[in-house]
Amino acid sequence: xxxxxxxxxxxxxxxxxxxxxxxxxxxxxxxxxxxxxxxxxxxxxxxxxxxxxxxxxxxxxxxxxxxxxxxxxxxxxxxxxxxxxxxxxxxxxxxxxxxxxxxxxxxxxxxxxxxxxxxxxxxxxxxxxxxxxxxxxxxxxxxxxxxxxxxxxxxxxxxxxxxxxxxxxxxxxxxxxxxxxxxxxxxxxxxxxxxxxxxxxxxxxxxxxxxxxxxxxxxxxxxxxxxxxxxxxxxxxxxxxxxxxxxxxxxxxxxxxxxxxxxxxxxxxxxxxxxxxxxxxxxxxxxxxxxxxxxxxxxxxxxxxxxxxxxxxxxxxxxxxxxxxxxxxxxxxxxxxxxxxxxxxxxxxxxxx
Amino acid sequence: xxxxxxxxxxxxxxxxxxxxxxxxxxxxxxxxxxxxxxxxxxxxxxxxxxxxxxxxxxxxxxxxxxxxxxxxxxxxxxxxxxxxxxxxxxxxxxxxxxxxxxxxxxxxxxxxxxxxxxxxxxxxxxxxxxxxxxxxxxxxxxxxxxxxxxxxxxxxxxxxxxxxxxxxxxxxxxxxxxxxxxxxxxxxxxxxxxxxxxxxxxxxxxxxxxxxxxxxxxxxxxxxxxxxxxxxxxxxxxxxxxxxxxxxxxxxxxxxxxxxxxxxxxxxxxxxxxxxxxxxxxxxxxxxxxxxxxxxxxxxxxxxxxxxxxxxxxxxxxxxxxxxxxxxxxxxxxxxxxxxxxxxxxxxxxxxx
Numbered sequence: 001x002x003x004x005x006x007x008x009x010x011x012x013x014x015x016x017x018x019x020x021x022x023x024x025x026x027x028x029x030x031x032x033x034x035x036x037x038x039x040x041x042x043x044x045x046x047x048x049x050x051x052x053x054x055x056x057x058x059x060x061x062x063x064x065x066x067x068x069x070x071x072x073x074x075x076x077x078x079x080x081x082x083x084x085x086x087x088x089x090x091x092x093x094x095x096x097x098x099x100x101x102x103x104x105x106x107x108x109x110x111x112x113x114x115x116x117x118x119x120x121x122x123x124x125x126x127x128x129x130x131x132x133x134x135x136x137x138x139x140x141x142x143x144x145x146x147x148x149x150x151x152x153x154x155x156x157x158x159x160x161x162x163x164x165x166x167x168x169x170x171x172x173x174x175x176x177x178x179x180x181x182x183x184x185x186x187x188x189x190x191x192x193x194x195x196x197x198x199x200x201x202x203x204x205x206x207x208x209x210x211x212x213x214x215x216x217x218x219x220x221x222x223x224x225x226x227x228x229x230x231x232x233x234x235x236x237x238x239x240x241x242x243x244x245x246x247x248x249x250x251x252x253x254x255x256x257x258x259x260x261x262x263x264x265x266x267x268x269x270x271x272x273x274x275x276x277x278x279x280x281x282x283x284x285x286x287x288x289x290x291x292x293x294x295x296x297x298x299x300x301x302x303x304x305x306x307x308x309x310x311x312x313x314x315x316x317x318x319x320x321x322x323x324x325x326x327x328x329x330x331x332x333x334x335x336x337x338x339x340x341x342x343x344x345x346x347x348x349x350x351x352x353x
Numbered sequence: 354x355x356x357x358x359x360x361x362x363x364x365x366x367x368x369x370x371x372x373x374x375x376x377x378x379x380x381x382x383x384x385x386x387x388x389x390x391x392x393x394x395x396x397x398x399x400x401x402x403x404x405x406x407x408x409x410x411x412x413x414x415x416x417x418x419x420x421x422x423x424x425x426x427x428x429x430x431x432x433x434x435x436x437x438x439x440x441x442x443x444x445x446x447x448x449x450x451x452x453x454x455x456x457x458x459x460x461x462x463x464x465x466x467x468x469x470x471x472x473x474x475x476x477x478x479x480x481x482x483x484x485x486x487x488x489x490x491x492x493x494x495x496x497x498x499x500x501x502x503x504x505x506x507x508x509x510x511x512x513x514x515x516x517x518x519x520x521x522x523x524x525x526x527x528x529x530x531x532x533x534x535x536x537x538x539x540x541x542x543x544x545x546x547x548x549x550x551x552x553x554x555x556x557x558x559x560x561x562x563x564x565x566x567x568x569x570x571x572x573x574x575x576x577x578x579x580x581x582x583x584x585x586x587x588x589x590x591x592x593x594x595x596x597x598x599x600x601x602x603x604x605x606x607x608x609x610x611x612x613x614x615x616x617x618x619x620x621x622x623x624x625x626x627x628x629x630x631x632x633x634x635x636x637x638x639x640x641x642x643x644x645x646x647x648x649x650x651x652x653x654x655x656x657x658x659x660x661x662x663x664x665x666x667x668x669x670x671x672x673x674x675x676x677x678x679x680x681x682x683x684x685x686x687x688x689x690x691x692x693x694x695x696x697x698x699x700x701x702x703x704x705x706x
Binding site: 072120133142152157163 | 372398413429462473479494512
């Protein structure tokens with residue numbers, strides 16, 4: 001956790017040359033979005049990507065559509081119930097490809113290792129990369145390893161880039177949600193973030209919960225077979241939780257989203273941990289579920305397809321895309337009232353992935 | 354610099370679970386090779402890449418050949434004469450693609466930033482990424498940004514992944530060198546490494562030299578147009594210098610290599626800096642030159658093509674591939690004697706790229 005610079009929080013565009021990077025700039029929430037939109041993308045000039053920012057980019061190579069995604073993993077602790085930084089690095093990148101309806105073809109893996117890091121731990125992380133890659137059915141085709149001095153990194157960081165091939169007849173995009181779309185969620189939320197935080201803070205909830213890290217490309221394959229182009233948008237609610245994922249889709253698609261709070265599947269240990277920590281489960285990171293925006297006449301078929309897969313066995317409909325309040329996510333509470341669900345501002349759970 | 358574990362140096366396979374990662378494991382030399390061969394690749398099992406380890410991998414996507422390369426940049430200092438970490442991250446990855454005769458189609462860029470890093474410096478690095486990407490003619494299509502707490506990283510690390518398209522009629526490979534091949538070098542060696550070290554140690558040589566960082570794909574394009582499949586192998590001598598690059602080709606191709614020491618272009622300030630620092634220029638990192646292994650009957654044409662480009666204006670023939678001493682690189686010295694040129698063991702210049 002970090003103390004937020006109130007100026008930066010209320011006015012996210014960095015202005016002064018004396019400003020410094022905050023933990024919140026890596027949160028996946030509003031500060032991250034401001035850093036990307038106001039600093040990193042404009043710096044690229046003509047080399048910047050066109051269109052909305054997606055989890056993965058589609059690249060034309062000789063007429064083919066190759067999908068590319070990259071992610072740096074800095075999770076702390078490195079090992080946790082349900083997986084470790086290696087598992088996360090493979091599954092997270094596979095899932096970013098899957099959110100563009102791409103099946104993974106190849107992975108590139110880079111390690112930044114701190115001098116003095118136990119070789120046994122590096123071996124364990126590398127074994128997890130191998131196990132997760134085999135489980136997802138994707139080869140690791142190239143890599144890089146850099147070592148920095150003691151204190152210049154924290155153990156090991158793993159950076160994975162995925163190359164994928166798009167499923168025929170599918171083109172989900174963050175900008176694709178349409179009024180009337182059903183909002184579907186593939187399973188329980190909050191497990192990854194509360195597991196990490198519980199281990200880090202020694203809260204003991206990790207006895208009852210574990211990270212939900214898993215690859216989602218087979219689930220997406222099933223959904224696209226059932227719904228085709230009616231699957232308008234897909235997002236995995238990682239950093240910033242489901243609130244940020246929904247907020248990003250609302251912003252990119254220029255639509256409003258209404259969510260039924262009672263429909264959100266929050267496991268009891270996640271609920272208990274969030275109560276103690278003062279967190280909203282909607283802001284907690286996930287690593288093994290997705291939200292889908294599906295044309296209403298196809299929603300039941302896609303939901304049934306999701307439930308046919310182990311990764312989507314707990315899939316539910318959580319809301320609807322509105323023709324009003326563009327860019328906003330509104331929650332209908334258990335009490336029947338409505339409140340706006342904000343994207344995370346700043347950093348709630350640093351180094352969650 | 355680090356004190357090498359003598360056991361690890363003489364017997365690079367890590368054996369004990371109490372062993373720790375050394376700076377030398379990231380040097381690009383023998384310890385790096387041992388870490389990759391004995392730890393990282395075996396951990397992948399069936400998910401490991403087949404064939405020799407290359408700077409970039411060729412991936413089949415719907416029959417197309419897509420080339421992929423990833424590199425983590427951790428150079429210190431971040432800014433230096435001739436460029437910065439952003440310039441290096443773009444050019445280095447473009448060059449890894451080029452060594453497989455691939456022209457860059459897209460880049461993915463990930464940043465790992467330390468909390469408290471000046472936003473002005475991040476803006477400067479991001480601007481260099483943009484400038485270098487535009488100069489190379491390649492778009493940045495996707496990215497990621499993570500922030501870690503103070504002391505958990507050193508300023509900023511930049512991890513770039515490149516996607517490339519192979520030039521038709523070219524298939525250079527680290528395993529492709531053949532006895533009789535001419536060994537060509539595109540220009541002066543030692544500039545990048547001595548510049549970084551001079552800045553870091555305050556030696557003052559950086560007044561006379563600057564990093565040679567530059568993209569080499571246009572040079573490779575010209576070479577392949579001139580020599581086609583006669584261009585058997587390409588390597589950019591980065592970490593570990595030209596000694597490691599030649600040693601890797603000798604090992605992967607199962608051939609010997611003889612180099613004429615007098616033919617190696619070493620600029621006077623590089624020579625002076627290496628004398629003072631006790632370095633062999635052949636072990637010093639470069640970021641803007643390449644070695645090529647070309648069938649003898651095509652060597653003159655390829656050399657002329659290289660000299661027609663600004664990046665290859667100083668190209669020279671430095672040696673020949675032998676039918677003897679497989680895996681070894683032999684240097685014919687100015688005195689007429691011969692010595693074996695070893696790959697770097699351990700770490701000579703940590704965080705050079």
